[in-house]
Amino acid sequence: MSDSIETEDTLAPSKGFKFPTAYTILFALIALVALGTWIVPAGQYQRAENAELGREVPIPGTYETVDANPQGIVDVFLAPIGGFYNPDSNQAQAIDVA
Numbered sequence: 001m002s003d004s005i006e007t008e009d010t011l012a013p014s015k016g017f018k019f020p021t022a023y024t025i026l027f028a029l030i031a032l033v034a035l036g037t038w039i040v041p042a043g044q045y046q047r048a049e050n051a052e053l054g055r056e057v058p059i060p061g062t063y064e065t066v067d068a069n070p071q072g073i074v075d076v077f078l079a080p081i082g083g084f085y086n087p088d089s090n091q092a093q094a095i096d097v098a
Helices: 022-039 072-082
Strands: 047-050 057-058
Touching: 022 072
Parallel strands: none
Antiparallel strands: 047 057
């Protein structure tokens, strides 16, 4: 036969797309949101207690800008920890099964 015919064994394995891990996706989302704190202007509405709902609701037409709090590199790495633990109350916030 001919030497120019290659079999499947002699072909180099193709390096296709490999889906990123869950940790990679979560870190990318955290970094994207932290970047948004540098771009999106900060603001808030005044709030009032709504007796029917039993909670505070924003008052329409009272939006005002506030000082920005852009997140840095350290904040990006501490975000997952802050989501699970509140140092002010010393309690876990995520999943409490007790």
